[in-house]
Amino acid sequence: MQPKGLTFRQGDLSHPPSWAAISKLLADIFDFDVTALDRMGGPDPSSMAFSWFGKDSWLAANLTAFALPMAIDGRAVRAAGLQSGAVRPEFRGLGLFRDLIEKALTWYDDQGFEAVLLYTDKPGLYEKHGFVVLPQSRFLAETCVAGSAIPPPRRMDFGDPDDLALIKKMLARRKPVSDRFAVARQSEMFLLNTWLSDDVRLDYLQTLDAIIAWRQGEGDMVELLDIVATTIPTLGDIQAGLNLTTGRIAVDFVPDLLACNATAAMDDDPLVLMMRGPAHLRPAGPIRLPELAHF
Numbered sequence: 001m002q003p004k005g006l007t008f009r010q011g012d013l014s015h016p017p018s019w020a021a022i023s024k025l026l027a028d029i030f031d032f033d034v035t036a037l038d039r040m041g042g043p044d045p046s047s048m049a050f051s052w053f054g055k056d057s058w059l060a061a062n063l064t065a066f067a068l069p070m071a072i073d074g075r076a077v078r079a080a081g082l083q084s085g086a087v088r089p090e091f092r093g094l095g096l097f098r099d100l101i102e103k104a105l106t107w108y109d110d111q112g113f114e115a116v117l118l119y120t121d122k123p124g125l126y127e128k129h130g131f132v133v134l135p136q137s138r139f140l141a142e143t144c145v146a147g148s149a150i151p152p153p154r155r156m157d158f159g160d161p162d163d164l165a166l167i168k169k170m171l172a173r174r175k176p177v178s179d180r181f182a183v184a185r186q187s188e189m190f191l192l193n194t195w196l197s198d199d200v201r202l203d204y205l206q207t208l209d210a211i212i213a214w215r216q217g218e219g220d221m222v223e224l225l226d227i228v229a230t231t232i233p234t235l236g237d238i239q240a241g242l243n244l245t246t247g248r249i250a251v252d253f254v255p256d257l258l259a260c261n262a263t264a265a266m267d268d269d270p271l272v273l274m275m276r277g278p279a280h281l282r283p284a285g286p287i288r289l290p291e292l293a294h295f
């Protein structure tokens with residue numbers, strides 16, 4: 001297709017005008033500011049943007065692909081993500097988005113990705129392209145064996161260059177937080193989501209060499225959001241390290257490595273996770289991706 005006045009471009013995000021144009025489109029359409037990434041090392045270098053541009057790097061429509069290596073049911077899966085899908089209102093209904101999805105999916109297949117994941121509140125937009133909804137669950141930890149006392153954590157601060165360097169170093173070498181279903185490597189969304197949230201605490205437990213991302217929830221509920229480490233500590237060790245006395249801990253990921261009992265309940269969030277790929281790669285049993293991995 002060749003819409004009047006628009007030019008198609010495909011490229012990574014290392015070109016500052018392209019990144020600026022995508023940032024502006026996301027701010028205009030979703031009121032979402034991704035420019036914080038500029039202070040934290042820039043956008044994901046694996047990104048590939050599929051875009052229809054007007055004059056002067058003005059962006060009418062965009063869809064961005066990026067590498068999203070996953071652990072699914074104990075297997076390392078070469079997966080990718082799709083994000084930043086938007087068309088300006090005056091260009092909607094012309095088939096621009098369908099064109100971008102088709103181009104992106106051809107690119108994924110050419111690159112040999114095994115699966116593609118995305119979040120959406122409009123699953124109908126993607127079902128016709130082979131995506132299926134992966135129902136997510138909420139996990140509530142029930143019982144675990146308490147760990148022995150360890151030195152208190154150090155609260156990490158994004159504004160401190162040494163802390164930011166440590167967070168980035170640990171993200172680069174992290175182990176998936178679950179063997180059942182988790183992101184294996186993806187630093188930028190963790191950094192951006194944490195930056196944009198005003199109540200996420202990042203505590204570094206030196207004895208465990210682990211960064212624990214968590215927040216105080218409602219009442220005495222604690223929300224365990226993510227663990228950045230090369231060895232995932234048990235929930236008992238985390239409770240001891242953070243000196244958490246509450247028995248109610250909501251876990252924002254599959255808790256198979258936490259050595260605790262947990263109950264799972266279906267999540268009815270209208271924002272759903274979808275996957276395109278062979279049926280044998282779809283996870284068995286209840287799953288969840290943490291909000292800090294959202295893209």
Ligand SMILES: CC(C)(COP(=O)(O)OP(=O)(O)OC[C@H]1O[C@@H](n2cnc3c(N)ncnc32)[C@H](O)[C@@H]1OP(=O)(O)O)[C@@H](O)C(=O)NCCC(=O)NCCS
Nearest residue numbers: 085086087092093094095096097098119120121122124125
């Ligand atoms: C949703 C959006 C990307 C569609 O862009 P568009 O260029 O108007 O879409 P197209 O004209 O290419 O239509 C593609 C298909 O999607 C369908 N579609 C369009 N909007 C849809 C919606 N809101 N929900 C479900 N399907 C939709 C069209 O009917 C069309 O179906 P077809 O391929 O069977 O003919 C655009 O409306 C938009 O940017 N919305 C705001 C941001 C947003 O929601 N982004 C998607 C995030 S997951």
